[in-house]
Amino acid sequence: MAHTYRDHPDPKKRKGPPKKKLEKPEPKEIWVGDTAVIEKHFLHLTRLLRDEERSERDRYKSDFLEKKPEDRERGGKAIYRLDLLEVHYNPSGQKLLTFALKTKRPLPRYSLGTGDIVRLSGFRTPEAECPMGAVYERDRMRITVAFNGRLPPWIDREDSFQLAAAENLSTFERMHEAIRLVKEADHSRIAVFRDISLGLRKPKLDDPVPVSGFPFLDLTLNETQKKAVCMASEARDILLIHGPPGTGKTRVLIEIIRQAVSRGETVLVSAPSNAACDNLVEGLAFYQTPVTRLGQPARVSERIREHTFSYKLAAHPYAKMIGENEARLEQLSRQKERRQIRRTYEWEERKEMRAEIERLRIDIKDLRSRIFKQVWNASDIVVATHVGAADPLIKAKKFDWVIIDEATQGVEPSTWIPLCRAGKVIMAGDHCQLPPTVQSPRQGKDSLRFTLFERLHEKLGHASKVRLERQYRMHEAIMDFPSREFYEKRLIADESVKRHKLTDLPFVKDETLNDPSAMFLDTAGLGYEEEAEEGTGSHANPEEARLVVKTLGTILAAGVRPRDIAVISPYSAQVKLLTDLIVGDNRDPGEMGELEIDSVDAFQGREKEVVLVSLVRSNPEGEIGFLADTRRMNVAMTRAKRKLILVGDSATLCRLPFYDNLLKYTESVGGYRSAWE
Known part of the structure; x- marks a missing residue:
């Protein structure tokens, strides 16, 4: 039976291992060689960080100064021709602006996502007047961006907006500061x-x-x-x-x-x-x-926003008093302004009003300080x-x-x-x-x-x-190859997952789906050649994508729910193509909207009952790009719980020994299939 917090209602009173006070570190005798090692390492780290900063600036320059708008939008870096639908506020007091495409069509699925830092602009808006915000939430039709502080007045006059990914150089400033502190x-x-x-x-x-x-x-x-x-x-x-x-x-x-x-x-x-x-x-x-979760509410999952520092401040009992005082302050300020214009109030009345305004400001500042300390100290x-x-x-x-x-x-x-x-x-x-x-x-x-x-x-x-070493996700046939290649054969499949199969799931009755749990669907010899995506350098393979969709259809027909399936690929261009083929432009995709289609990198840390992996690369030269980093394949293969299907061209991939070993492994467990069959 799972153990819950309620079994220990007052953890502060529960006796555990005694708290050990950490002593101040003993002064260490510093050798000249030690100092040299420290200097050398952190100087090198600083140079690497500057190189990365330069590369980031160059990428931003390439994306936004040299590419055409349609290429930026195709690359998922911007969304153009947006209508402003609504202006509202979140519990933390941030201003939220909600947009939708003027065409009334769905937003690009592979574009800006929750938490991304973006710059808002209009038609011919000077860059200096373009505010930066963070994507607060988005669905198929609408995208909402959170902003701090006042927004420029041109927004009220504009009728066509665009959102573009923005560079965030403050990240580099904070890392440089950390290097300095650690080195010294x-x-x-x-x-x-x-x-x-x-x-x-x-x-x-x-x-x-x-x-x-x-x-x-x-x-x-x-x-x-x-x-x-x-x-x-x-x-x-x-x-x-x-x-x-x-x-x-x-x-x-x-x-x-x-x-x-x-x-x-x-x-x-x-x-x-x-x-x-x-x-x-x-x-x-x-x-x-x-x-307490510290961070911009817009970059925090909606599921846990009640645990954010800003939400706790807004939910504090004193927050209501601050709101009432601010409303009264606003009312008095307007009264004062109107009476100054009409010259309709005496010196004593003016003095009383000024005193109340000052008192309200002091009370608001004091209440904010008290809320801040109470929430933070707890x-x-x-x-x-x-x-x-x-x-x-x-x-x-x-x-x-x-x-x-x-x-x-x-x-x-x-x-x-x-x-x-x-x-x-x-x-x-x-x-x-x-x-x-x-x-x-x-x-x-x-x-x-x-x-x-x-x-x-x-x-x-x-x-x-x-x-x-004991894992609770994968069928042992899915686990064995990564365990051998990456973990010295030390991984152990827990009995609860060791031989679990798809027909253990509700509504899945087709026994032929069970074995083998790890499959390689080989497209070698079929002429499914890759294509380079214009403007991004990513790769797609249209014929392979159609084969993946066909295989997906078989799995769905057997009763596996879309929410239990992921279709992933190392290449963003293939992810976009698969998204278009599987979901298309349907405004209401129904259950198919629960099927996840994403890059391997984005899916790290996740899991699904069934995972289909489209490997894309197929060319006479045997070029496999970043598939040569086999750690990416480790991630791809270990996302699946009950069924893993890899789709790729062995003639291209197997020039690297890792993929040759993978092909031999799937053959040994009866999981190799030629797409010719």
Whole structure:
């Protein structure tokens, strides 16, 4: 039976492992060589970050100064010819503007999405007058953007709008500042973490904490997960948790966080993306654990907005009093203005009105300050993205723990931002999946793709890192090949998923769908050649896409629900093509709207019962582009729970040994099919 928060109604009174006070680090004898190592590393990191900043500027320049508007729109970077439908406000007081296409057609599905930073402009609007906002929400027909502060007056006169993705250079400023702070740190916790990461110091450990007798809150954890929780308690400096697909990494982090809070400790939880942060907030909220999500409401999932700092401020009992005072202040200000124009009030009346206006302003300021302090002081768990952790609120507060999730998806400079606030660090991730997305062409260890987690994983001993090995997602036939190629054959399929099949699902009756669970549908020899998308450089394969749609039709006809299926591809052009073929321009796609079609990169961290993967590349030269990074295939293959179908051209792909091994594996489990059949 699942263990819930209600089993421990007052976690503050529950006795767990005693809180260990972290001593101030002992002064370490500094060698000239140590200083040289620190200088060299952070100088190199600064250069890499400047290269990335330059690449980002060049990309922005290419997208918005050199491309035609139709190419920008086709590339998902802009939406043109929009009507303004509505102006309203969210609970945090941000102004929301809702737009729709003038043509009354659906918005491009593969364009701007929730959380994206955008610039609003009109016909011939000067760039200096174009406000920046964040996409608050969108559906098939409408897109809503949130703005802070006043909007320019031209918006009231404009009748045609456009939204375009905007560059956000403040991210780079925050990362440069973090590099400076870490490099210059001396006799502080961040200096300890820096030196550990460079191999200049070894992490400290407390006495081993036995699993037996440990007061776990989640009683359903497996032995490896329990070991990770105990190792987190032993670590005085840092612990790495390597979490392969489906092994319950987030669940372990939630247990560690709940344990810390039960001892009265404070925790900063951070991840590179808003989606990863929201996932952790949702997990903590399930156990009714109080948590505060810091960040723009527009970039936070609607499911957890009630946990945001701004929402809590707006929901505070004093917020209503502030609203009443502001309404009264506005009323008095208008009265004063009208009477000044008409010259109809005496000096005494003017004096009384000025005094009341001043009193209201002081009361509003005081109430805001009190709300702010009450909400913030009650926030024992704060969740923010790496860049969001540069918020002055967080910078002014020290945390007993900093927990980093998806640590292999954040570039090193961004990861240092939350670490600057740490007493003790837990980092969780999987360096066998996709690295951070960067624009610079540099590869390997000489690039921002090589993360802080990876470097620590190479340097730390076994007492400071642990790998989770029991997975709860994939049929063992889907799991075996990734386990062999990426995880030293160490992954174990839990009995609950080891042999689960599609006909275990409601309404699925076709037994022929069950075996094999892992398939490769080979298009070699059929002439399904790839095409380059104009203006983006991405690739599509129309004939392969039609084969994927045909295969999808067979699965749907067998009774599998659209919501249980994902169709993914490494290439955005193929994603767009598949979207057009499967959903088209239907305003009301019904159940088919629940079928997910996305890129492999965007689907990392997700799962579905059935996953179809369109590999696209098919050419006489055997060029496979970024499919050569086999970590992308690891992500693609490990999203499926009961059925994985890979569609591709073996003649092109198998020039790389990895794909040759994959083809041989599917043959060995009876999963190879030629599209000729």
